[in-house]
Amino acid sequence: MHELALCLGILTTIEKQAEQHGFSQVRTVRLNIGMLAPVASEALRNCFEIASQGTMAAGAVLAIERIPARGWCATCATPVTVQDYFEACPRCGRPELITTGGDELSIAELEVD
Numbered sequence: 049m050h051e052l053a054l055c056l057g058i059l060t061t062i063e064k065q066a067e068q069h070g071f072s073q074v075r076t077v078r079l080n081i082g083m084l085a086p087v088a089s090e091a092l093r094n095c096f097e098i099a100s101q102g103t104m105a106a107g108a109v110l111a112i113e114r115i116p117a118r119g120w121c122a123t124c125a126t127p128v129t130v131q132d133y134f135e136a137c138p139r140c141g142r143p144e145l146i147t148t149g150g151d152e153l154s155i156a157e158l159e160v161d
Contacts, residue, residue: 050086051087051088051091051092051094051095052095052098052099054087054092054095054153055092055095055096055098055099055100056099058077058079058096058155059099059100059103059105061155062074062077062103062104062105062155062158063103063104065158066104066160069160071104071158071160071161072104072160072161073104073160073161074104074105074108074158074159074160075108075109075159075160075161076108076109076110076111076157076158076159077096077105077108077109077110077111077155077157077158077159078111078112078113078155078156078157078158078159079092079110079111079112079113079153079154079155079156080113080115080152080153080154080156081112081113081114081115081152081153082114082115082116082117082149082150082151082152082153083114083115083116083117083131083150084117084130084132084133084147084150084151085150085151085152085153086151087153089112089114092110092112093110093112096108096110097110113156115149115150115152116129116150117129117130117131117132117147117149117150117151118130118147118148118149118150119137119145119146119147119148120145120146120148121137121139121140121142121144121145121146122144122145122146123137123140123142123144124137124139124140124142126139126140127148128145130145130147130150133147
């Protein structure tokens with residue numbers, strides 16, 4: 049389950065931010081996760097609850113927003129929203145679609161004390 053490794057990375061980032069900005073408690077962690085990212089939201093929440101025990105993020109809410117995937121059609125030269133890798137352009141139907149985003153995971157915001 050790679051969600052646990054993701055949570056450990058998130059907690060490491062939170063610790064670094066706490067050192068830089070001087071907070072001691074995290075109330076909410078807001079994540080942006082691309083629709084194409086291979087992350088199971090519920091598994092991530094469960095892992096975060098376990099991994100954050102004994103840390104400044106213990107008991108924090110993990111708020112997840114799924115971000116639409118983006119692509120660029122080489123035929124109609126248009127940015128589009130995509131649902132999956134290797135799909136045809138939703139505008140012109142041609143297969144020359146290049147995925148440009150949607151597999152990211154980032155901390156969008158921390159609510160802290």
